[in-house]
Amino acid sequence: xxxxxxxxxxxxxxxxxxxxxxxxxxxxxxxxxxxxxxxxxxxxxxxxxxxxxxxxxxxxxxxxxxxxxxxxxxxxxxxxxxxxxxxxxxxxxxxxxxxxxxxxxxxxxxxxxxxxxxxxxxxxxxxxxxxxxxxxxxxxxxxxxxxxxxxxxxxxxxxxxxxxxxxxxxxxxxxxxxxxxxxxxxxxxxxxxxxxxxxxxxxxxxxxxxxxxxxxxxxxxxxxxxxxxx
Amino acid sequence: xxxxxxxxxxxxxxxxxxxxxxxxxxxxxxxxxxxxxxxxxxxxxxxxxxxxxxxxxxxxxxxxxxxxxxxxxxxxxxxxxxxxxxxxxxxxxxxxxxxxxxxxxxxxxxxxxxxxxxxxxxxxxxxxxxxxxxxxxxxxxxxxxxxxxxxxxxxxxxxxxxxxxxxxxxxxxxxxxxxxxxxxxxxxxxxxxxxxxxxxxxxxxxxxxxxxxxxxxxxxxxxxxxxxxxxxxxxxxxxxxxxxxxxxxxxxxxxxxxxxxxxxxxxxxxxxxxxxxxxxxxxxxxxxxxxxxxxxxxxxxxxxxxxxxxxxxxxxxxxxxxxxxxxxxxxxxxxxxxxxxxxxxxxxxxxxxxxxxxxxxxxxxxxxxxxxxxxxxxxxxxxxxxxxxx
Numbered sequence: 001x002x003x004x005x006x007x008x009x010x011x012x013x014x015x016x017x018x019x020x021x022x023x024x025x026x027x028x029x030x031x032x033x034x035x036x037x038x039x040x041x042x043x044x045x046x047x048x049x050x051x052x053x054x055x056x057x058x059x060x061x062x063x064x065x066x067x068x069x070x071x072x073x074x075x076x077x078x079x080x081x082x083x084x085x086x087x088x089x090x091x092x093x094x095x096x097x098x099x100x101x102x103x104x105x106x107x108x109x110x111x112x113x114x115x116x117x118x119x120x121x122x123x124x125x126x127x128x129x130x131x132x133x134x135x136x137x138x139x140x141x142x143x144x145x146x147x148x149x150x151x152x153x154x155x156x157x158x159x160x161x162x163x164x165x166x167x168x169x170x171x172x173x174x175x176x177x178x179x180x181x182x183x184x185x186x187x188x189x190x191x192x193x194x195x196x197x198x199x200x201x202x203x204x205x206x207x208x209x210x211x212x213x214x215x216x217x218x219x220x221x222x223x224x225x226x227x228x229x230x
Numbered sequence: 231x232x233x234x235x236x237x238x239x240x241x242x243x244x245x246x247x248x249x250x251x252x253x254x255x256x257x258x259x260x261x262x263x264x265x266x267x268x269x270x271x272x273x274x275x276x277x278x279x280x281x282x283x284x285x286x287x288x289x290x291x292x293x294x295x296x297x298x299x300x301x302x303x304x305x306x307x308x309x310x311x312x313x314x315x316x317x318x319x320x321x322x323x324x325x326x327x328x329x330x331x332x333x334x335x336x337x338x339x340x341x342x343x344x345x346x347x348x349x350x351x352x353x354x355x356x357x358x359x360x361x362x363x364x365x366x367x368x369x370x371x372x373x374x375x376x377x378x379x380x381x382x383x384x385x386x387x388x389x390x391x392x393x394x395x396x397x398x399x400x401x402x403x404x405x406x407x408x409x410x411x412x413x414x415x416x417x418x419x420x421x422x423x424x425x426x427x428x429x430x431x432x433x434x435x436x437x438x439x440x441x442x443x444x445x446x447x448x449x450x451x452x453x454x455x456x457x458x459x460x461x462x463x464x465x466x467x468x469x470x471x472x473x474x475x476x477x478x479x480x481x482x483x484x485x486x487x488x489x490x491x492x493x494x495x496x497x498x499x500x501x502x503x504x505x506x507x508x509x510x511x512x513x514x515x516x517x518x519x520x521x522x523x524x525x526x527x528x529x530x531x532x533x534x535x536x537x538x539x540x541x542x543x544x545x546x547x548x549x550x551x552x553x554x555x556x557x558x559x560x561x562x563x564x565x566x567x568x569x570x571x572x573x574x575x576x577x578x579x580x581x582x583x584x585x586x587x588x589x590x591x592x593x594x595x596x597x598x599x600x601x602x603x604x605x606x607x608x609x610x611x612x613x614x615x616x617x618x619x620x
Contacts (some may be wrong), residue, residue: 099250
């Protein structure tokens with residue numbers, strides 16, 4: 001079976017001329033279905049850029065990015081957009097819609113699914129909110145939620161869209177160790193039960209043990225220390 | 231089918247974006263409603279003016295009208311030979327004629343003694359003048375010399391004539407320095423050109439204006455046989471009559487008067503400009519609201535795009551916001567428009583009222599205003615780069 005994500009010789013830089021700054025240098029990486037890969041490294045080493053490239057949010061400059069077997073280098077806007085619907089994105093700044101309640105925010109994720117009735121999508125949203133331990137906060141606006149709660153709503157939103165690949169940027173950053181652990185177990189369960197690929201950027205040493213594979217990154221390169229936990 | 235649509239529904243994002251900021255929404259609606267009221271007033275005045283300028287014209291019981299080519303409007307009617315009207319009788323399709331004298335005369339307010347010009351029509355009391363059948367019995371009262379019928383809808387500046395008359399008093403006053411007595415009341419209505427109206431017999435009229443050239447009239451009414459084609463007769467009369475007279479249909483006569491106010495005075499332009507200004511003010515307000523709304527929510531729109539929502543879907547959200555603003559801004563504008571029209575009617579006796587055309591025109595203007603602003607605000611959405619949210 002082909003890898004869900006396959007990067008080969010990926011390079012990326014920002015700016016131009018003298019200000020040109022190489023952020024990613026010759027990255028090659030694979031994420032298989034059902035696999036949880038953790039990406040660690042000092043801040044500013046290009047982890048987030050890597051996630052946005054895999055998430056089809058950025059145009060690939062050099063090298064090859066295959067997601068679900070599709071080449072993203074040179075892919076059209078429409079093709080990238082279509083791909084994004086299959087990718088769950090958990091963003092650090094969570095970016096919930098301020099005018100929507102927790103439940104409605106999650107339903108914005110569920111609404112991306114075609115052919116489901118309103119009731120089915122709503123039930124799905126509630127289910128995921130329950131899974132992240134927020135069933136008591138369905139009707140609250142982001143304004144009334146704590147940072148950790150917002151983070152969990154954002155995770156529920158990503159999961160409600162039934163992604164085949166999950167990209168998470170510091171998903172446990174604003175969570176206490178217990179909820180952080182719960183969330184990570186949830187993501188791992190998703191990978192194991194539904195064959196979802198998970199690529200997680202994290203600094204959190206408490207959750208490293210869930211990884212099938214740990215990848216270290218430094219100065220835009222994957223360091224030699226990349227190894228499998230097992 | 232309906233069930234399917236109901237089950238397919240999504241979160242009403244546009245509605246929630248607007249209503250979760252009630253203060254901003256209220257300001258926006260107030261702005262749109264204000265623009266709408268401005269347009270309602272200006273267009274109402276303009277249309278009211280055009281309608282009011284032909285209050286009398288509409289009343290005539292006639293198919294064709296003869297006027298002098300030198301007449302430019304109801305406030306400056308020139309005379310033409312009455313013979314022309316008699317000549318028109320020769321046409322096989324013409325059934326009856328009514329010669330009418332028409333001028334603005336000075337009426338003295340019987341209470342304050344101040345004078346003011348009033349539109350005076352002189353006709354043969356036995357001839358049909360207005361389509362309203364209640365006039366004929368009153369016209370008989372004009373057969374005595376020095377008698378006039380006073381329009382009770384005239385502005386109050388002409389004096390409490392109607393009250394006095396109803397109270398049983400003998401109301402006498404002066405026109406051009408000659409004594410007249412009010413023999414009855416009629417209800418005609420004021421116009422921009424005339425603040426009040428008087429009807430009198432031809433004989434009295436000529437007494438009031440002794441300098442009128444003999445055999446000269448200002449308006450000639452021509453009634454046609456049933457089934458005659460007015461346009462054909464107009465052509466025939468134009469061909470047969472000399473150039474010192476102008477032949478119009480009743481509609482043409484009304485258009486002649488309206489056209490004067492529309493094109494030969496600045497009034498029509500001023501009110502149209504006023505309405506345009508309301509439109510522009512509204513555009514600025516709605517654009518401000520929608521633009522800042524889109525700017526405020528840019529990261530959120532970017533998030534939606536990162537999740538896989540397509541740009542047209544998001545454009546649709548902004549478009550729906552514009553639509554909602556239009557509808558909810560229009561309703562108070564409509565209600566306020568009705569109220570202000572009532573106010574204007576009571577204060578000026580001008581026939582300013584809501585009609586379907588204007589109600590629709592203003593709604594479409596508001597809709598264009600909101601959708602146009604929404605379209606401009608949407609350009610900002612193109613800036614929403616989903617990669618920026620990380």
